[in-house]
Amino acid sequence: MSDKREVLHVGIDLGTSRSSISASNGQRHVIESYVGWPLDMVARKVLKKPVLIGRDALENRTMLDLHRPLEQGLIKEGSEKDEAAVRELLWHLLSLVGVKREERGGTRVHAVVGVPAEALRVNKQHVRKALSGAVESLMIVSEPFAVAYGMEALVHSMIIDLGAGTTDFCVMNGRLPTEEDQRTLPQAGDWIDDQLLRHVNTRHPQASVSIHMVRAWKEEGSFVGQTKTPVLVTAPVNGKPTELDITNEMRQACEGILPPIVESMLDLLSKVQPDYQERVRNNVVVSGGTGLIRGLGPRLEQELQAVGGGKVRVVKDPVFVGSDGGLAIALDAPEDDWERLSS
Numbered sequence: 645m646s647d648k649r650e651v652l653h654v655g656i657d658l659g660t661s662r663s664s665i666s667a668s669n670g671q672r673h674v675i676e677s678y679v680g681w682p683l684d685m686v687a688r689k690v691l692k693k694p695v696l697i698g699r700d701a702l703e704n705r706t707m708l709d710l711h712r713p714l715e716q717g718l719i720k721e722g723s724e725k726d727e728a729a730v731r732e733l734l735w736h737l738l739s740l741v742g743v744k745r746e747e748r749g750g751t752r753v754h755a756v757v758g759v760p761a762e763a764l765r766v767n768k769q770h771v772r773k774a775l776s777g778a779v780e781s782l783m784i785v786s787e788p789f790a791v792a793y794g795m796e797a798l799v800h801s802m803i804i805d806l807g808a809g810t811t812d813f814c815v816m817n818g819r820l821p822t823e824e825d826q827r828t829l830p831q832a833g834d835w836i837d838d839q840l841l842r843h844v845n846t847r848h849p850q851a852s853v854s855i856h857m858v859r860a861w862k863e864e865g866s867f868v869g870q871t872k873t874p875v876l877v878t879a880p881v882n883g884k885p886t887e888l889d890i891t892n893e894m895r896q897a898c899e900g901i902l903p904p905i906v907e908s909m910l911d912l913l914s915k916v917q918p919d920y921q922e923r924v925r926n927n928v929v930v931s932g933g934t935g936l937i938r939g940l941g942p943r944l945e946q947e948l949q950a951v952g953g954g955k956v957r958v959v960k961d962p963v964f965v966g967s968d969g970g971l972a973i974a975l976d977a978p979e980d981d982w983e984r985l986s987s
Contacts, residue, residue: 650751651751651753652667652741652751652752653668654668655790655972655974656734656755656757656970657967657970658730658758658771659677660677660712660715660807660833661808661809663675664964665740665967666968667971668974671740672964675697675698676702677698677733678699679695679732680697680704681709682696683707683708683709687708691704697736702856713727715809719770719771719774727774730770731778735778738753752781754783754974755779756783756784756790756970756973757771757970758785758790758969759785760807760810761787761813761826761827761828768784772784772985776985780984781983782982782983782984782985783973783981783983785970785973786812786814787812787966788803788804788805788812789826790967790969790970791959791965791969792814793969793973794966794971794972795929795959797927799818800816800923802814802815802924803929803931804905804928804930804935804944805932806832806932807832807933808833809832809833810828810830811828811831811832811901811905814826815916815924817916817920827912832932832934833862833933836862836901839900840862840890840893844888844893847890847892848881852880852881861890865877866894866934867894867895867898867938867939868895868899868902871895871939875889875890875891875894901934909928909944910947913925925948925954925955927955928955928956928957929956929958930957930958931958931962931965933962941957941958942956
C-alpha cells in the first residue's frame with residue numbers, strides 16, 4: 645500500500661550560534677542554539693519547565709546546566725548531554741513548524757540539513773543519530789551549497805558563508821560541488837569573540853567582561869578598516885558601570901580573520917578552470933551573520949585586485965538564507981537522493 649500521509653519538507657541550518665528552519669507549509673523560525681536544564685530544585689520551582697531552549701535558556705543561564713552543543717558547526721563528541729541538547733534543539737525547531745513529538749507518525753518529514761563543508765566527511769553520523777526518530781528522510785549538504793541553491797547562484801560563483809563556528813567556502817560550477825570545491829576555516833564569529841575578549845581584558849584589566857557581553861558588542865559594532873564612530877560600551881569596573889572605548893580592540897579582533905579568508909578565497913579561485921576565473925571573481929557572495937561585519941565586502945573586493953579585480957555581494961538579511969536553500973533543495977530533490985532514517 646502507498647503511504648498517503650502528508651509530506652512536510654524542511655530546510656534546517658544547524659548553526660553554532662543560531663539555528664533556523666524553513667518549511668513547505670510556509671513557516672520559518674530562528675532560535676539561539678542553546679539548551680539548558682534546571683540546576684536544582686529551586687531552579688525547577690522558579691522556571692517551571694524541565695528544559696529551556698533558545699533565548700529562554702540564554703536569559704536564564706544562571707539557573708541552568710547550559711549547553712551550546714554545536715562546536716564549530718559540529719555536534720560535540722563524547723558528551724551525552726550535548727547530544728541530548730541537539731535532539732531537544734531539533735525537536736523544538738520541528739515543533740515550531742507544526743511537528744509534535746506526541747503526534748509523531750502523522751506527518752512524514754523530509755529534512756535537508758546544512759552543515760560545515762568539512763562535516764560532510766567527518767561528522768555526518770552524529771547528525772543522523774540526532775535526527776533519528778524525528779524525520780523520515782534526510783539529506784545532509786554543505787551550508788554554502790544550501791546558500792548557493794537558495795540564491796540560485798549555481799554557475800560560476802563562490803559562496804563565503806561566515807557563521808559563528810566556521811567560515812565555509814564553496815565554488816559552484818553548475819553541478820554538485822566536490823570536496824575540492826569546498827573549504828572550512830575555524831576563524832569565524834566565535835574566534836572573533838575570543839580575540840575581542842582577550843584584547844579588552846588586556847586593555848581594561850579592571851573591567852568585568854563576559855563572553856556573552858563581547859558577543860553582543862561584536863554584533864552591534866563589528867567593522868574592518870576605518871570607522872567614523874567609535875565603539876563605546878559599558879561594563880562594570882570595580883563594580884561601577886563604566887564607559888569603555890573598544891574601537892581599536894574591535895578592529896584588531898575583526899581584522900584577524902581576514903588573512904585566512906583571503907588566502908582560501910584566492911587559492912580556491914586559482915583552482916577554477918582559467919576560462920571561468922573572471923566570472924567567479926565577479927560573482928562572490930558573502931553570507932552568514934559574521935558576514936555583516938561593516939566594510940568586509942569592500943575589503944574582499946580590494947584583495948581581489950591582486951588577481952584582476954572582482955565583485956563581492958553581501959547578503960544583507962542572512963538569517964534564513966541557509967534554511968531557505970535547504971528547503972529549495974528538499975522540494976527539488978528526486979526520491980533516490982534521500983536517505984531513509986529508522987524511527
